[in-house]
Amino acid sequence: MFQLYLPIAEVSVNILILLGLGLVVGFLSGMFGVGGGFLMTPTLIFFGVPPAVAVSTQAPQILASSFSGMLAHFRRDNVDLTMGAILTLGGLVGSIIGVWLFALLRRVGQIDLVIGLTFAILLGAMGSLMMAESTRTILNTRRANPKREKLHKHYLLHRLPLKIRFRKSRLYISVALPLLIGLFVGVLVAIMGIGGGFILVPAMIFLLGMPTLLAIGTSLFHIVFVTANTTFLHAMENQTVDIPLALLLTIGGVIGAQLGAGVGARLKAVQLRGLLGLMVLAVAAKVIVDLVATPIDLYSIGRLGS
Template sequence: MDLYLPIANLSVNALVIVALGLGVGLLSGIFGVGGGFLTTPLLIFYGIPPTVAAASAASQVTGASVSGVFAHFRRGGVDLHMGAVLVVGGVIGSVAGAWLFTVLQASGAIDTVIGILYVVMLGSIGTLMFRESVGAVRVARGARPPTPRKRRHHPLVAMLPLRWRFYRSGLYISPLAPLLLGVFTGILTMLLGIGGGFILVPAMLYILGMGTQTVVGTSLFQTLFTTAVATMAHATTTKAVDIVLAALLLLGSVVGAQLGAQFAQRAKPEYLRLILAVIVLLVALRMLLGLAWRPDEIYTVTLG
């Protein structure tokens, strides 16, 4: 079932795109991650231009975040005060990212920059996840567990001025820390089309010192608004959002997330994290090969 994508300017198999969204949604439901950090590389592997893949993935993440935000909000798992600061930073970062995206696009370097950023980020995040998951598997098999980390924000956060109280998270820190964190994730959302949750959640835990009961919900809250702003910025500046592509991805991801959540209830979490770490590292390796290796003849003409 071929379908023409007007912005990407190519025809794709609609069932393949839906299946890709289904797979990413399945991973999202199983592993508890947004999946946006895998959507863009998989689209690039399929042949979608990196600029269109990043912009369309951001719009798909926006739609996929809505149900998650409402679910966490009903359970009291969203710190609206912290989330508002993160959203302001995300909006600022999205605007800055839009300008940077336009500059890189005009110079012809945007595709290479997207690839390099993905290799660095997926490689580093995948390595950290692999180390943590291997330790969790060893503990599950009877090894001695490590000393629990005391929840406390990073010393650099303590040095920042203007402290506010974030009652839901139980923090008394400077709003500049979550603001800067929001700016960083906003830039990444604009450039890479990711929700930022796989970076934002660890940063909120280990840098800001937030408790686990509010981290995921607050992260989704920020992701929802930041990706929405990034999608609007792409639509008005880069003109790279392909709504047909985003709709197909969203259709598959919604179904996949429900199936993944059911499967995750019956699986061991430490093994799930290990599998996810391996998947992330394999995607990073594939991106690296795509950047470093080129065929001897890029174009060939066969006379029949």
């Protein structure tokens, strides 16, 4: 009764499931400042959507939920526009490079494997780092004489030239740092179909030294523009954007983002980082299991790059 045939993905899916999925991912987007693609893409693949279509199609949902979440954080004064603009500039360049790599890998028939391996490696690494930091911070606060620890250290990268002052974030760092971070995340957005927030938020907190809530709001600002560019490029270059699927995910995502932003504002920074790390690890575990599990169909016949 509620089944819908997706013309680009060439599969039938339940409308209510897609709306619910968009709502959940939108909620997480507003709460943690992540686009939610790291959760949406593996889930869509689980429901039978081809990886190439899943990567390209959920980008509009990320755009809508991130824009909704950004507005909620903007009203709470949690967006550094200067930092966001520089991150976005690097992200736009990175997304162009990423779409080109995506098309190349698809032509040689390796895009599904690359998507799975990249998800497993990045999610596992980022989730482990975030959980370790959050656990250390919680244990430290429970001691009789807790040590004061800085969220970020000064690395060699902090000695780069072209330093500018980010008054909102109270930072004085090289403009090259956010540019490089934005570039790297932009490439991943195009290849993995993610918003990039699960990488961008920790990088902004631990490498740049931004406050957690400000990093979340600014991350959503970056995600809005980079995913918009990625969606357009995928539609033009790869023709893998399924419009009906994108619309259903977007409806749920916009509603969920507003709810998530309100909940996130009530949690402590260390709690937000810990919950995000735990969720990232859970998704990484699911991706790894799918990669090593014996497939139901050991053999299949298909056209190279399809």
